[in-house]
Amino acid sequence: MIPQSTLYNQTILNDDDFVASFVARRDTLETMCRRLKSVGPEDDGQHQILIGTRGMGKTSLLRRMAIEIKRDHDLSDRFVPLMFREEQYNVLRLQDFWRNCGESLAGWAESQGRDDLAEHLDDVVFSSSWDSDDGAAEQFEAEMQALGKRAVLLIDNLDLILDALKDEDRWTLRASLQARGGPILVGAATQSLKETADRDAAFYEFFQPYYLEPLELQETETCMRALANQRGEVGRRVLHVMHTDRARLRVLHRLTGGNPRILALTYRLLETEDSHSAMADLERLLDEVTPYYKARVEEYRTPLQRAIIDAIALHWDPVTTGHLSDITGIPTTTLSPQLTRLRKDGLIERIETSGSYAGHQVVERFLNIWYLMRHGTRRIRQRMRWLVAFLSSFYCKDELEEIGRTARATGRFDLWTREYVHAFEQATQIAPARERLGLKSAGPCHNDMIVADYPASPEAKKAKEMGDTGVSVGRDREGVAALKIFEEVIAHYSDSPDQQVKKQVARAMLNKGITLGQTGDPAAEIETYDALIARYGDSAALPLQEHVARAMLNKAVTLGQIGDPAAEIETYDALIARYGESDALPLQEEVAQAMLYKAVTLGQTGDPAVELEVYDALIARYGESDALPLQEQVARAMLNKAVTLGQTGDPAAALEVYDALIARYGESDALPLQEQVARAMLSKGITLGQTGDPAAEIETYDALIARYGDNDALPLQEEVAQAKVSLANRLIDTGVEGGRTEALLKSVTESHKALAYGNLFWLYVASRELSKARETLPHLEDMPTEGRALMDAALAVQAGNFGDATEHLNKALQGGLVPESWNFTDDLERLLRLSITAGLGERLVDWFEETRLANRYAPIHAALKAAVHGEASLRDVNPETRHAAGLILPRLLPASKPRKGK
Incomplete structure (x- = not known):
């Protein structure tokens, strides 16, 4: 486990630990080192500079480059990396600069075991031979020639040095740096050097600049996972937060501005603190940075x-x-x-x-x-709390959609209890599946007890009957009684040499483990699986191998559930190694599932590259199989691969994989494959919407509905209903084909009726069919007051009654957009779009400001103002608010009036 990364003092960590903790700016490092490698012994120097605000990683990059020069044989043979203190306040003359270089060279010599050179430099640097600008430069050049290498001067806050030198000194320094075989300067500054843009200045267009921009969200997540994976046991808490509460990290990323230094501090917080909200995280972060920022201001x-x-x-x-x-x-x-x-x-x-x-x-x-x-002031601090709350719910809404999308895409939805399904659908029923695909999760249906049906000897038949009784009792949720029966089978028949009896004992052990898991004793569950594996792991009998393989798979899943992904992956690997070469279909199926779940776990622990490799290995191994169980695992792997590609910022590659899955299994009559094809088509449609191709998105939903719309299978009906709702939402928001939209929503399955009626209301309101809109309201009686108030506001807008509209809107906003498990952000967006179309946009902007709701719903207000006055007005808003407002703005821009269809 590496130590905690440092925030300010780079020398605390040794080189190995520093390299391990260097998780950001790797692309920039590779580019800079590649540029340095291209410089020959007598070539002109290619000088580089890092430009970025404080905390953007400049100092870390300089040290990491120094380490790379020392460790890369090609670079170390030709260059000597020289590091300096961050601020060289003593440099007023060129001789001061070259003396600092000499002292740095002495430090390098000592680190290389060249004590003789280090002592020599200590003696001469302040001698008379270095006591002039020209003399110091010549002496340093002579020392480097004696080494037969070129110096790489890694200088932080380079602007301080150049500003301190006189104009003629800067020209002299430039000449030294341009000399063949001379030093190569790699500097860093908080802003572009003014000299680089001045044609008459010494360093005009002299440096190759690298601008260190704030980290994007995806970069932040990648860095956080990389740190967590290297921190061992203590890093698992961070991985858990990132997997279960991604909205929390998104809020912190937005508020901290993608600053790598604050990223390191955020990581520490998530690893050590027991807070459970973005606001609590923020307050703790603010407390941590107080000494540093207070000193900055003072x-x-x-x-x-x-x-x-x-x-x-x-x-x-x-x-x-x-x-x-x-x-x-x-x-x-x-x-x-x-x-x-x-x-x-x-x-x-x-x-x-x-x-x-x-x-x-x-x-x-x-x-x-x-x-x-x-x-x-109190009011200003309240604005910040409101923004954090809004962003948390705004991003969390997308996360709910991701959870649902993922659960259906990977099969986890099938394992949810009826009560959980109901609660989840209630939480998201007014939120159309919109723009984002989700994280993947996968676990085997390992809570179903194994029922065997082997030709049996009398003794084996008796053992089987006892096991069947245990299964029946267990299914009646009598776990303790079922355990006693399984233990009796194991105790009574364990010593039997009869192979058929052994099968029944193995089956009883497996069912005992499953039952222990169901009763909440994962440690005993794993212990039982281990006992089964130890007892029958060397058997050549296929039925026993099947039970061993299933025990290994269940053990791995349980290890993952109790928070030990490393042991989980190790167990998957053991299963794959033991049975990976088998030609027996039951064992191949277990191996394929192990590969799939291993890949998913790798993705959850922050290694998407290896995750994709495992999916590809599964597809390559079993992709040509005609066996349905293997085809299903291949299809799942392809679907998850596409989702991962989309998450890692490659939607084009994701679309290719969706198309490959659809082409490979699209004609199958097997329901498990049809499910995967339907999910791929739905996810493809969402991805096309993300990439700004609504025509192709609509075409994909149409194709899904045409292919499976008449199929009676419940899983396919679910995907068709999702496609109809997604298609209807797209048509509503683009304002076209009103009649078709109405037909789509009226045809969805019963489980989506509440969502359908909610969308029908907004369709009818937008098309001014107000009587029809009111007819939907009795079907929405369970909707909270806030949602109903937004609908009443919409009716008032279409009736031209601005006073009533704002009265209802105020009621909704005072209650909040996320009462209990609901989220009404989409409905508010539709109301605002409707108001703008009705010519009330300007008055609404003023109303938000007069009621001070503009402070409470700052991103909404900023987006509304931009929709009315033009997108340029977003430039007048602080960056923390601007990001969310920019996402909302396109959904407020009025579409053309819906056309009534026949």
Whole structure:
């Protein structure tokens, strides 16, 4: 297990641990090292610079590059990596710079066991031969020539050094760096060097820049999983949070601005803290960064500087110089030089707004969040809490949809209890399956006890009868009684040499393990499986091998359920190794299931690349089989592979796999394969919607409905109903084919009636068929008050009664969009779209602001304002709010009026 990653001091970890914890910016590292490798001994230097705000990983990248140079034989043969302290405040002259290089070279020599060279450099660096700019440069060059290598100067805060040097010194330094065989400079700065854009400056277009942008959500998740997997047992908590509560990480990622340093702090929090909400996580994070951010702000000592920082941070949204002058009372002529200083320091940045003038905002977004929560008024702090709550429910809604999509795609839905299915569907019945595919989970139906039917000797028949009784008692949920019967079979017949009796004993042991699992004793369950495996693991008899294989599979699944994925995967591997070469179909089926579940577990623990490899191995091994059980596992592997490809940002590859699955098994009459084909078609349609191809999305839903619409099989009816609802939602939101949409919703199965009537209401309201809309309301009696209030508001909008509409809307919003297990975000979006179409958009924008609901529902208000005034207005909103508003905006843009169909 690697130690915790460091936040500020890079020297705490040794090289091995540092490399193991370096999980972000790997692509940038590879590019920089590849560029360095291309430099020959006498070539001109190819100098590089990292540009990024504080915490973006510049210092880590410099150290990681130094380690790579030391460890790569090609690089270490030609280059010497020289590291420096982060801020070289002592550099005022070139001789200071070259002396620092000499001292760094001495440190490198000591690390390489070259004590003689280190001592030599200690003696000469401050001698008279280094006591001039030219002399120091010549002496350092001579030392490098003696080594026969080129120096790679890895310099943090390079801008501090260049700003401290005189103009002629910068030109002299450039000449030294351009000399054949001279040093190669790899620097870092918080912003682009002003000299690189000045044609008359020494370092105009001198460096190859690498801009370190905030991490995307997918990068953040990958890094978090990589850290967790290397932290052993303590990392499992983080993996569990990421698997079961992905919305929580999405909220934290959005609020922390994708900053790698805060990512490391977030990881520590999730690993050690027992909080269960994004707001609790945020408050703990803010407490952790207080000393660091407090020191950052207190670097500015004048009242004028602090007043400007305070106003920009508390305004939160980008603020123009003119508005800032109004807030602070400071003339713009006084503000301008101060703003320039703050930009130069990397504290604030200038960004484009919707107007003619640029705005200013704090660069490091989490610093702004910290300032708001520490120095803001009660109302400002409440705005932040409201935003966290909104984002949590907004992202969580998508996660609910992902859970449902995944459960159906992988078969887990079939294992849910009736009560859980009802609760889940109630939680999501008004939320159409929208835009995202979900995480995968898979577990065997290992809670069904094994019923055997072998030709048996009298003794075996008696053992079988006892086992059958145990199964019957167990099915009646009499677990304790069933266990006694299974134990009696095992105790009474264990010593029998009769092969048929052994089969019954193995069956009883397997059923005992399953029953122990059902009664909540996983440790005893695993112990029973181990006993079965130990007793019959070496048998050549196929029926006994089947029981051993099933025991190994069940053991692995149970290990996963109790939170030991490493042991789970190890057990899958043992099963695959033991029976992977068997030609017996029952054993091949167990091996195929083990491969499938292993892949899923790998994906859950953050290794999608290996997950995909295992799916491919399963498909290659059994893809040509004509046996239905194996074909079903291959189809499941293809479906999961496609989902994983979509999650890892390759929707085109995902669509290819969906198409391959449909082509391979699309003509099958076997229900298990038809289910997988139907799920692939539905997922393909959703993916096409994600990629912005609504015509192909609609075509795919149509094809699914045409293929399986008349099939009476319940699983296929479920997929057809989902396709009809998804297609209807797409048609409603695009405002076309109203008559067809109505027919689709009226034809869905009984289990989707509540969802269908809810959508029918919005269809009828949009097409101004208000009497029909009211006729749907009796079918929605179980809907909470908030949802019904939104519907009443929609009726009022179409009746032209703005007062009644806002009264109902206020009632809904005061109650909240997520009462109990419901989520009414979609209905609110439809209401706002309807209002904009009715010409009420401007009045609604003002109403949100007058009622202060604009603060409580900031992303909704920002999206509404952008829908009315133009997308450019999103530039006037803080980044934390802007992301969610940008996702909402397309759903508020009015579509053409629905056409009534025949």
